[in-house]
Amino acid sequence: xxxxxxxxxxxxxxxxxxxxxxxxxxxxxxxxxxxxxxxxxxxxxxxxxxxxxxxxxxxxxxxxxxxxxxxxxxxxxxxxxxxxxxxxxxxxxxxxxxxxxxxxxxxxxxxxxxxxxxxxxxxxxxxxxxxxxxxxxxxxxxxxxxxxxxxxxxxxxxxxxxxxxxxxxxxxxxxxxxxxxxxxxxxxxxxxxxxxxxxxxxxxxxxxxxxxxxxxxxxxxxxxxxxxxxxxxxxxxxxxxxxxxxxxxxxxxxxxxxxxxxxxxxxxxxxxxxxxxxxxxxxxxxxxxxxxxxxxxx
Amino acid sequence: xxxxxxxxxxxxxxxxxxxxxxxxxxxxxxxxxxxxxxxxxxxxxxxxxxxxxxxxxxxxxxxxxxxxxxxxxxxxxxxxxxxxxxxxxxxxxxxxxxxxxxxxxxxxxxxxxxxxxxxxxxxxxxxxxxxxxxxxxxxxxxxxxxxxxxxxxxxxxxxxxxxxxxxxxxxx
Amino acid sequence: xxxxxxxxxxxxxxxxxxxxxxxxxxxxxxxxxxxxxxxxxxxxxxxxxxxxxxxxxxxxxxxxxxxxxxxxxxxxxxxxxxxxxxxxxxxxxxxxxxxxxxxxxxxxxxxxxxxxxxxxxxxxxxxxxxxxxxxxxxx
Amino acid sequence: xxxxxxxxxxxxxxxxxxxxxxxxxxxxxxxxxxxxxxxxxxxxxxxxxxxxxxxxxxxxxxxxxxxxxxxxxxxxxxxxxxxxxxxxxxxxxxxxxxxxxxxxxxxxxxxxxxxxxxxxxxxxxxxxxxxxxxxxxxxxxxxxxxxxxxxxxxxxxxxxxxxxxxxxxxxxxxxxxxxxxxxxxxxxxxxxxxxxxxxxxxxxxxxxxxxxxxxxxxxxxxxxxxxxxxxxxxxxxxxxxxxxxxxxxxxxxxxxxxxxxxxxxxxxxxxxxxxxxxxxxxxxxxxxxxxxxxxxxxxxxxxxxxxxxxxxxxxxxxxxxxxxxxxxxxxxxxxxxxxxxxxxxxxxxxxxxxxxxx
Numbered sequence: 001x002x003x004x005x006x007x008x009x010x011x012x013x014x015x016x017x018x019x020x021x022x023x024x025x026x027x028x029x030x031x032x033x034x035x036x037x038x039x040x041x042x043x044x045x046x047x048x049x050x051x052x053x054x055x056x057x058x059x060x061x062x063x064x065x066x067x068x069x070x071x072x073x074x075x076x077x078x079x080x081x082x083x084x085x086x087x088x089x090x091x092x093x094x095x096x097x098x099x100x101x102x103x104x105x106x107x108x109x110x111x112x113x114x115x116x117x118x119x120x121x122x123x124x125x126x127x128x129x130x131x132x133x134x135x136x137x138x139x140x141x142x143x144x145x146x147x148x149x150x151x152x153x154x155x156x157x158x159x160x161x162x163x164x165x166x167x168x169x170x171x172x173x174x175x176x177x178x179x180x181x182x183x184x185x186x187x188x189x190x191x192x193x194x195x196x197x198x199x200x201x202x203x204x205x206x207x208x209x210x211x212x213x214x215x216x217x218x219x220x221x222x223x224x225x226x227x228x229x230x231x232x233x234x235x236x237x238x239x240x241x242x243x244x245x246x247x248x249x250x251x252x253x254x255x256x257x258x259x260x261x262x263x264x265x266x267x268x269x270x271x272x273x274x275x276x277x278x279x280x281x282x283x284x285x286x287x288x289x290x291x292x293x294x295x296x297x298x
Numbered sequence: 299x300x301x302x303x304x305x306x307x308x309x310x311x312x313x314x315x316x317x318x319x320x321x322x323x324x325x326x327x328x329x330x331x332x333x334x335x336x337x338x339x340x341x342x343x344x345x346x347x348x349x350x351x352x353x354x355x356x357x358x359x360x361x362x363x364x365x366x367x368x369x370x371x372x373x374x375x376x377x378x379x380x381x382x383x384x385x386x387x388x389x390x391x392x393x394x395x396x397x398x399x400x401x402x403x404x405x406x407x408x409x410x411x412x413x414x415x416x417x418x419x420x421x422x423x424x425x426x427x428x429x430x431x432x433x434x435x436x437x438x439x440x441x442x443x444x445x446x447x448x449x450x451x452x453x454x455x456x457x458x459x460x461x462x463x464x465x466x467x468x469x470x
Numbered sequence: 471x472x473x474x475x476x477x478x479x480x481x482x483x484x485x486x487x488x489x490x491x492x493x494x495x496x497x498x499x500x501x502x503x504x505x506x507x508x509x510x511x512x513x514x515x516x517x518x519x520x521x522x523x524x525x526x527x528x529x530x531x532x533x534x535x536x537x538x539x540x541x542x543x544x545x546x547x548x549x550x551x552x553x554x555x556x557x558x559x560x561x562x563x564x565x566x567x568x569x570x571x572x573x574x575x576x577x578x579x580x581x582x583x584x585x586x587x588x589x590x591x592x593x594x595x596x597x598x599x600x601x602x603x604x605x606x607x608x609x
Numbered sequence: 610x611x612x613x614x615x616x617x618x619x620x621x622x623x624x625x626x627x628x629x630x631x632x633x634x635x636x637x638x639x640x641x642x643x644x645x646x647x648x649x650x651x652x653x654x655x656x657x658x659x660x661x662x663x664x665x666x667x668x669x670x671x672x673x674x675x676x677x678x679x680x681x682x683x684x685x686x687x688x689x690x691x692x693x694x695x696x697x698x699x700x701x702x703x704x705x706x707x708x709x710x711x712x713x714x715x716x717x718x719x720x721x722x723x724x725x726x727x728x729x730x731x732x733x734x735x736x737x738x739x740x741x742x743x744x745x746x747x748x749x750x751x752x753x754x755x756x757x758x759x760x761x762x763x764x765x766x767x768x769x770x771x772x773x774x775x776x777x778x779x780x781x782x783x784x785x786x787x788x789x790x791x792x793x794x795x796x797x798x799x800x801x802x803x804x805x806x807x808x809x810x811x812x813x814x815x816x817x818x819x820x821x822x823x824x825x826x827x828x829x830x831x832x833x834x835x836x837x838x839x840x841x842x843x844x845x846x847x848x849x850x851x852x853x854x855x856x857x858x859x860x861x862x863x864x865x866x867x868x869x870x871x872x873x874x875x876x877x878x879x880x881x882x883x884x885x886x887x888x889x890x891x892x893x894x895x896x897x898x899x900x901x902x903x904x905x906x907x908x909x910x911x912x913x914x915x916x917x918x919x920x921x922x923x924x925x926x927x928x929x930x931x932x933x934x935x936x937x938x939x940x941x942x943x944x945x946x947x948x949x950x951x952x953x954x955x956x957x958x959x960x961x962x963x964x965x966x967x
Contacts, residue, residue, distance in 0.1 A: 035733035036308040037315045123614050127948070189727055190798050198622040198725045198952050200614075267301045269798040270727030272949040273636055299787050301796055304734060314737070325744075327751035327766065344891075350663035375666040375757040380765055381891060389751070491689045491901045515818050515831075517903070518929035520914045534901065534912065534929075539836035541901065562818030565937055573653075587646035587966055597654050 006084040010247060011229065016083055019251065020221025021045040023228070023258045030262040045221065049214055057210030067119050068208065071112040072215035078108035079222045086226075086233045087160035088250045089243050099147060099157045102230070109223055110136045110185070113194075116216075117204025128203020131273055132194040138277040139184040142284035146177035146291055150234065153295035163234050169298055171234070174291035178231050179257070180284045184276065185227055186220075188261055190268035191276045228257040321393075329374045330390035332367055336407050338386035338427055339365060345378035345387060354378055361420040366406040369394060384427045416450030476542075479508050492534075492541025500546035502533065506556040506563070509535055514542070516562045521574045523598060527551060529576050548576055555581040573597040611639075614948065618647050622725050622952035625962040629939075629955055633948055641943040641951075643936060648966040653926055660921040661687060661761070661895060669755045671928060672964045674717060677710045678906035679913075679928070680759040685839060685902035686913040687761050690895055699763040699889070700840045701882040705774065706749065706758050707840075707904070708871040708878070712781060713742045714907035715864045715871075718959045719789055722861065725952045726802050731792055738784050745777040760889025767887050771879045782872035790865045794858070803858040807942040807954035810855055814938065821909020822867065823935045823958045826852045826859035833905040845877045857957040864959075894921050906931055908959050930964035 006012055024045040032039025060068070082105035085098045110132060117129025151157050153174075154165035166174075184191040195203040202208075208216055232253035239246050271279065299307075316322070324330070332354070341363040343356035353371035357364045379387045397403055411420035423444070433440050443451055473486060473493060486495040506516070517534040524530040524547060531553060532545040546553070555578035557564040567578045568586035575595030577583075588596065611634050618626035626647035632640040652671055656664050668679045681703060688694065695703070720735030743753050750756035750766055758764050768774070793799055809819070814827035824831060832849040834842045850866035852859035895917035903912040909931030916924040935958040942954045 031729065033313070034305045034308055035730050036311055036313060036737070037733065038313050038317060123612060126612075127614065189729075192727060193949070196727060196949065198727060199949050201621060263305070266730045267305060268728070269723070269731070269796070269802055271798060271801060272947060274947070275801055299791055301730065301792055304788060304792070305730065308730075325748045325751065327748065329751040329757070347660065348662045350659060350666035373666055373670075373755070374752065375669065375755065376751070376765065377662060377666060377757070380760065380889075381662070489689075489900075491686075494899075515815070517818070517910070517912050518914075518927065518933075520925070520927040522916055522925045532914070534914070541837075541903075543901065560818075561816050561937070562934060565933065585646070587649045589646065596651065 003084065007080065011083045011086055011088055011225070011250075012080050015247075016080055016222045016225045017218065019254070020218070020223075020225045021049070023224040023255070024221050026255065026258050027262045027265075030259060031266050034263065034266045045217075049217060052214030052217065053211045055210040055214075057212060064119070065212075068116070068212040069215070071116050071119075072212070072219050075109040075112040076215065076219040076222060078105045079219060079226050082106045083222070083226045083229060085159055086229050086250075087158075087163045088229075088233050089239070089246050098159050099151055099162065102159060103144060103147065106223075106226060106230075107136070107140070109219055112219075113204050113216075116208070120204070120207035122207045124200040124202075124206040125204050127200050128194055128206065131196075131200075132204055134273060135184050135191070135194055135276060138280040139181045139284065142177050142280055142288040143181040143185075145285065145288035146174040146181075149174045149288065149291035149295045152292070153298075159233070164237050164239075166234070166237070167295070167298060170291050170295040171237075173287060173294060175231055175235055177284060177288040177291055178234075179260075180287060181280070182227055182231070182257070182261055183264065184280070186224060186261065189265040190271045191279075192265075192270050193273050193276050196270055224258070225254065228254040228261075231257055324391060324393055326391055328389075328391045328393070329376050330392055331369050331394050331403070332372065332378060333388045333390055334365055334367070334407060335386045335388070336365070336409055338384045339409065340384055340386075340428065341365070341409070341422060342383060344381040344383060348377040348381045350375070350377075362408050362410045363422075364406055364408050366404065368401055368404040370397075370400040370403065412445070414447035414450050415445045416454070417447060419447055421447035476508070480505055492543055494543045494545075496545045498547065500544060501554075502531075502546065502556050503554050503559060505533065505544060506559045509537065509542075510560055513538065516556075516560050516566075517541075519563065519566045519570060521570045521576060523574065529570075529574050531570070531576070551575060552577045552579055554579045557581050616951060616955070617644075620952075622956065623962075624721065627960075627962040627965075629943075629951065631943070631948065631951055636947045636949065638943050638946050638948060638951060641940050643940060645936070645962060645965050648963045650967065652967045653928060656923060656926045658922065661892060661923060664923065664926070665759065665761075666755075666757065668926075668928070669757060671930070671967055672961050673754060674714050674961060675710060675906050675908065675911075675964070676755045677706055677758060678904060678911050680757075681707060682902050682904050682906075682911045682913040683915075683926070684759045684761055684889075685904065686900050686915045687892075687895070689902055690898055690900035690915060690917060691761070691892065693762050693890075695763045695889070696886040697841070697883050698767075698885045699887040701878050702764045702768050702887060703759065704840050704842065704845075704878050705768060705875055705882075706746070706756060706764075708875050709742055709746055709749075709774075709778075710756075711871045711907040712778075712868055713739060713746065714959070715868050716742060716781075716785075716789075718864060718907075718956075719793070719861070722953065722956055725956050726799060728799065731799075734788060734792075738781060738789070741777055741781055741784075745774055748773060761892050763889030764887050765889065768882070771882070775876065775879055778872050778875045782869060785865060785868045785872075789868075793861045793865060800858070802950075802953065803861060804856060805854075806857045806950050807946055807957055808855045809938050809942050811853075813941050814855070817938050817941070818934045819909075819938050820931050820934055821906070822860055822863045823909065823938065825850065826863045827855035828853040833903055833910050837903075839902070839904055841878075842874075844881060845874050847874050847877075857953060860957045895919065895923065908932055908961060908964075909935060928967055930961065930967070932958070932961045932965045936960055936965055 025042050029039040082102050085102045114129045114133045117125040149170055150162050150166050153167050153170040154162045156162060187195050232250050341356060346354045346356045351371045351373050353368050355366045376389055379389055412423050413420055446454060482497050486493045514535045514537040517536050520532040522530045529548045530545055532543050535542040555567055557567055565586055568583050570576050571583040572585055572588045572594050573596050575598060614631045614633055617623050617628040628644040630642040631638045656667055659667055665680050668683045669676045671679045716735055716739045720732050723731035723735055746756055747753045749768055750758050809827045811828040814824050814829050830851045835849055847870045850863050852863050897917055897919040899916040901914045903910055912929035914927035918924045939955050943951060946954055
C-alpha cells in the first residue's frame with residue numbers, strides 16, 4: 001500500500017477527520033443519554049467546525065497569528081502522521097522502529113498545546129499549559145513503560161510485529177495501562193485538569209477563537225482517532241487479510257473504546273492536578289510495570 | 299444508589315428533555331399577561347398604586363380615563379390582580395408570545411364616562427360588581443339612580459325624601 | 471441575657487423598651503468598643519449595624535445583636551459623622567462598617583475603610599446624595 | 610512561581626459577577642482578596658421611594674434563588690410594626706413555600722457544586738430533581754422563580770392541592786436519600802475533592818458571625834427556626850443537622866440532611882394545616898416606629914430592619930442577607946488551599962452575590 005494512501009485516505013485524513021467528528025459526537029451523545037438528555041445530532045461536530053472556521057476572529061498582534069496557524073497544523077500533521085503508522089491492514093507500511101516514531105508524533109500535539117498556552121499570554125492559558133505539561137509527564141511514564149513492555153515481549157520495535165506477536169498476558173496488562181492513559185491524553189474526566197472549565201476556563205486554549213480554535217478542535221478530533229486507534233490496532237493479533245474487514249474491525253474497536261472512556265467520564269468528578277499525577281504514578285505506572293515484569297519473566 | 303446505578307437507570311428511562319418548540323404546558327395558576335375587563339373597571343388606579351415597575355398607568359381626563367399596560371415592564375407579580383376591588387383584572391394562564399422590541403405588546407384602553415341622564419355631564423360609574431356589593435338586591439329604582447351623576451343623584455334623593463315626607467304628612 | 475447586667479456594665483441610665491422583636495435601647499454616648507467587647511465575651515453575635523441618617527450631618531447606628539437567640543438592638547448617634555470601629559474586636563463588623571462608610575459616609579475611627587460595594591473611584595455617602603428617582607425608576 | 614490569578618467578575622464557576630483575586634504560589638493559594646459590588650442596585654435606597662406594597666415585589670428581586678425569604682422577612686417586619694398576625698392557614702402556607710424554597714435552593718446548590726467539581730452527570734441529576742420542586746412551586750404560585758406568595762398579613766394564593774405537594778416532596782426525599790447523599794458522600798472522586806478541603810474552624814465561624822449551613826458545618830448549632838421560632842415552626846418536630854469538621858464535605862452533608870428535614874416539615878405542615886382565612890390585607894400607611902424580623906433562609910439568617918415615619922413609604926429598610934456575613938469567611942478557607950479547590954471553596958458557602966450587593 002502506497003504511503004500517500006495511508007496519509008490521505010486510510011487511516012489518514014479521509015478516514016480520520018470524519019471518524020474524529022463521529023467520535024466527538026458519540027462522546028456527547030452517550031453522555032447525553034446517560035443523563036437522559038436528547039443530545040446533539042450526528043453532524044453537530046462538523047457544524048461546530050464550520051461555524052468556528054467562518055467566524056470573524058479577534059485581531060491579534062501581527063506575527064502572533066502565524067503561531068496560531070502553524071502550531072495546530074503541526075499538531076494535526078503529526079497526529080495524522082502517527083495514525084499512518086498504526087498496524088491496521090496487513091499491507092500497512094511498517095518500518096523498523098516505527099513504535100518510537102509513533103510515540104514521538106503523538107506527543108507533538110500536547111507540546112503544541114503547551115506552547116499555545118504560553119504564547120497566549122493569558123494567565124489562564126499559562127496555568128493550563130503548566131497543568132498540561134505536568135500531566136503529560138505524569139502520564140507518559142506509564143504510557144511509554146507499557147509500550148516498552150509490549151516491545152520487549154514481542155522482541156520488536158515494529159508496531160505490526162507487536163500487534164501479531166505480543167503474548168496474551170503482557171498484551172492485556174499493557175493495553176489496560178495504555179487505556180488508563182487515554183483520559184488524560186484526551187483531557188477527559190476524571191483527569192480533565194488541564195482544561196478545567198470551572199477553574200481556568202479552557203486552560204491553554206482560553207485565548208483561541210474562530211479558525212484558531214477550529215483548527216485545534218480538528219486536531220483534537222484526530223487525536224481521538226489516533227489514541228483509541230493505537231489500542232484498537234494492538235488489541236487484535238490476527239488480520240483477516242481483507243482490507244475492508246480489517247478496517248471495519250479497527251473502526252468498531254475504536255468506537256467501543258470511545259464508549260468506555262465516555263462512560264467513565266460521565267461517572268466521575270474532576271480530580272486535582274496532584275491527585276491525577278499521583279494516580280498515574282501509582283496505578284498507571286504500577287500496571288505498566290507489571291506488564292514489563294510479566295514480559296520479562298513469561 | 300451508586301453513580302453506575304444512576305447511569306443505568308437514566309439509560310433505561312430514556313430521554314426526558316424536549317426539543318425546542320415543544321414545551322410543557324403552564325399550570326392553571328400561571329401568571330401571564332394582565333388582562334382587563336374594561337366593563338368592570340372603575341378607574342380607581344389601585345393597580346397602578348401597587349405596581350412596582352410602573353407597568354400600569356391610569357390617567358384621568360375630564361370625560362374619559364385611560365388604562366395602559368406594558369408587558370415589557372411587567373414583573374408578573376400579580377399584585378394588581380389582588381388589589382383590584384372589582385376583579386376587573388385577570389392574568390392569562392398561558393405563556394406570553396415572544397416579541398422583539400420593548401413595548402410591542404403595550405396596550406392602552408380608553409373608557410368614556412357615561413353621561414348623566416339628568417344633567418348630561420360625564421361621571422365615574424359604579425360597575426355591576428360594585429353595585430352588587432353595595433346593594434344586596436339591585437332593584438330598578440337603584441338602577442335608575444345609578445345612571446345619574448352623584449350631584450343629580452343627591453338631588454333625586456332629596457326630592458324623593460321630600461316627596462316621602464309630604465306623603466307621610468298627608469296621610470297623617 | 472441579663473438586661474440589668476448589661477445596663478450596669480455599660481453604665482446606661484435610660485431604660486430599654488422591650489418589644490416582640492427584641493430589646494431596643496437608645497443610648498446617647500454609647501462606648502461601642504466596650505459594648506462589643508462585653509457582648510462578645512457573653513457569646514453574643516453581631517447580626518448587623520443599621521445606619522439611618524439623623525438630621526443633616528449625623529447618623530444613628532443601630533447595633534443588632536443576637537444574644538443566645540434573643541435580639542438586642544443598641545443604638546447610638548455618631549459624633550461629627552464619626553464613631554469608633556468595632557472591627558478589631560468583632561471581625562464580623564469589618565464588611566458592615568465598610569458598607570456603611572460607602573453608603574452613608576460614616577468614618578470609623580481606628581481602621582482603614584476601603585470601598586466594599588462601591589468602586590474605588592466612587593465618593594462615599596451614596597445614600598445621602600438624594601438621587602431623585604422618578605416613577606419609572608430612572609435616575 | 611508566584612502570580613495573581615483573577616476569578617471573576619465573569620467566570621464559568623460563578624453564577625453572578627464578583628471577583629476573587631488569588632495570589633498563588635504554584636498551585637497553592639497564599640492569599641485571597643474578595644471584591645463585591647458588581648451587582649449593586651441600591652435596592653435599600655429604591656425602597657425608600659416606593660410604597661410598602663410595591664416594596665414587596667421589589668424585595669422579591671433582591672435574590673433570584675431565595676426570593677421568597679426576602680418578601681417573607683419583609684412582611685414579617687411590617688407585621689411586627691403594624692402589630693398584626695396572619696391567620697394560621699396563611700402561616701402554614703408560608704412555611705410550606707419557605708421549605709420548598711429551601712429544598713430548591715439546596716438542590717440548585719448541589720447541582721452548582723457538582724458542576725464546579727466537573728461532575729456533569731451529578732449536575733444533571735440535581736437539576737432534574739430541581740425541576741420537581743420548581744414544578745411544585747409553580748403549581749402553588751404560578752411562577753417558577755418569583756413566587757409573589759407573601760402579602761402583608763397573609764398570602765396571595767391558597768394551597769388547594771396538598772396531595773400533589775405530598776407526592777412531589779416524597780419523590781424529592783427519596784431522591785435525596787437514595788441518590789444525592791450516597792454520591793456526594795461515597796463517590797471516590799467527589800470525596801477526593803471535598804473531604805478536608807476549605808476548613809473553617811468553629812472559632813472563626815463564631816468570630817466572623819457565620820450563619821446557616823456554613824456555621825452549622827463548623828459545629829455552630831444555630832438555626833433561627835429553633836432558636837427563636839417564627840411562624841408556626843414551634844409546632845413541627847425536626848432536627849438541625851450539625852457537623853464538626855468544617856470542610857466542604859461537611860457543608861454538603863449539612864445541606865443534604867437539611868433537605869430531608871425540610872421534607873419532613875412539609876409533610877407535617879400539610880398534615881396539620883387548618884382551613885380558614887389566608888388572604889392578606891391592603892395597607893396603605895404604616896404607623897411611625899421601627900421593627901425587625903429575621904428568618905432562617907436556605908443560606909442562613911436573613912434580617913430586615915424597617916423604620917417608618919408614618920407615611921406610605923418606609924423611611925429606611927435595611928437588608929442583611931446571609932451571604933453578606935458568610936462571604937468574608939471564604940478568605941479564611943482559601944488560605945493554603947490549591948487553585949483547583951478555590952472555585953469549589955468559594956461556592957461551598959452557597960454565596961449569593963446579588964443578595965450580598967443588593
